Amino acid sequence: MRHGIIGFRGFGNGMDEMEKNGIDPGVITFNTVLDGFYKNKRFNEAEKIWTLMEKKKVIPNVRSYNSRLRGLAEINQVVEGEKLFEEMRKRGVNPDTHSHNAMITGYAKDGNLELAKSWYAKLRENGCRPDLATFSLLIPLACDKDDPGFAYDLCKKCIDLKLNVFMITIQRVVDMVVVRSMIKEAEELVELGQNCSFRYRLAMRNKVKTRVIKENVNPVWNEELSLALYDPTLPITLSVYDKDTFTADDKMGDAKIDIKPYLDAINMGLEGLPDGVKVDRIQPNRDNYLSDESCILWENGKMTQNMLLRLQHVECGEVEIQIELINAQGRRGGLYI
Secondary structure, three states: OEOOEOOHHHHHHHHHHHHHOOOOOOHHHHHHHHHHHHHOOOHHHHHHHHHHHHHOOOOOOHHHHHHHHHHHHHOOOHHHHHHHHHHHHHOOOOOOHHHHHHHHHHHHHOOOHHHHHHHHHHHHHOOOOOOHHHHHHHHHHHHHOOOHHHHHHHHHHHHHOOOOOOHHHHHHHHHHHHHOOOHHHHHHHHHHHHHOOOOOOOOOOOOOOOOOOOOOOOOOOOOOOEEEEOOOOOOEEEEEEEOOOOOOOEEEEEEEEOOHHHHHHHOOOOOOOOOOEEEEEEOOOOOOOEOOOEEEEEEOOEEEEEEEEEOEOOOOOEEEEEEEEEOOOOOOEEEEO
């Protein structure tokens, strides 16, 4: 006996003994042994059980197929798994949630998000309900493959179904959608988590990042990122990194964005000004990181501030940004930078 599971020969002898005593082993007996062999990664012996089932004219049921599908997924034979999936349907065995999860497992192990997503779609199309295992597989994969929209949808569905995924997994999605400036989606997940039966204590950790500009010493990002403001009195830290593939990214400098003058201008209530009016001018000093005069402008019905920031902790370097306050009357503010 190994790992508490008998070998194939021992099982065969046991079967013969059962038949001598007038006991006809059925599919439940075979399924129990199949589960044991596959879980203990004894695939060759498990496959012999299939042959023995055919010999004994024992018809496999959905649990039998699921054991085999999980075994194939474990050894990354997803193509064989797809063939087996089709075989069970042709034989009139309806795949269940566990059948689809086995296929999702195979593609998740392979890091193939698109095919894992297609099997998630098939699961729902076939009238099966995703379970905790489904979401525990797909949410981390969506995060690993940087698909915030899919990860967000999965979290909403998971919470709606009252499935208790680890809080750290949901928090990872909140962090990712914040980084991708999906502030409304992040707020919704935090609120859903607070109001669901599991009372997830989620938080919007304020951090966003741009895309990587490759092979350019003077990169131009030209991106809009939104950042939720929880304490407008605090400056925003901007950091620049040199992206490394195999080692930690090298920090190339940082600066503080002082938003107080801009918020003071907003609070003056100057709506209705002619376009192009310079509401205020902020001069560089040793505290504000500015390299040049910064103007707060009223243009196209909104207030913006352009800044040329001097990077610190580096020999030289500047970053040009523009800030604009949005959703000023809402529960949380945000900046487009």
